[in-house]
Amino acid sequence: MGTVASGGIRILNHELIRSLNLSNYFVYGVIAREESELARREALFRDGQILTGRTVILVDDGAATGSTMLAAVEAVRRQHSTELVIGLPIASRDAYSAFQAETGKCICLAIPQPFYAVEHRIRDNP
Numbered sequence: 001m002g003t004v005a006s007g008g009i010r011i012l013n014h015e016l017i018r019s020l021n022l023s024n025y026f027v028y029g030v031i032a033r034e035e036s037e038l039a040r041r042e043a044l045f046r047d048g049q050i051l052t053g054r055t056v057i058l059v060d061d062g063a064a065t066g067s068t069m070l071a072a073v074e075a076v077r078r079q080h081s082t083e084l085v086i087g088l089p090i091a092s093r094d095a096y097s098a099f100q101a102e103t104g105k106c107i108c109l110a111i112p113q114p115f116y117a118v119e120h121r122i123r124d125n126p
Contacts (some may be wrong), residue, residue: 005075051079062118066095
């Protein structure tokens, strides 16, 4: 139904939310929980370090639509990193194209056609 990222970034799929008939109360409750978890993880993994002037490598286990990674890209950009690289083992062609357009530096091991899911086994589609 959406994603959250550092810096208050929220990307919601309003069409999906409407089709599932989810209340605002439910949606914003999920957002609050996810933002709390995000803050906990940032404190644990970044320990207050800033990204300004740094090379940042964003890694995910795969990308179907790419919305989560694109939210992460926006969050990192807002922190003024010097360089941004995306790395993932598998992605849809659309997601890979979006990443290349956004960063120019996306390393992806497999872009299977047709793309079924992130869980698609790479060895089945070299």
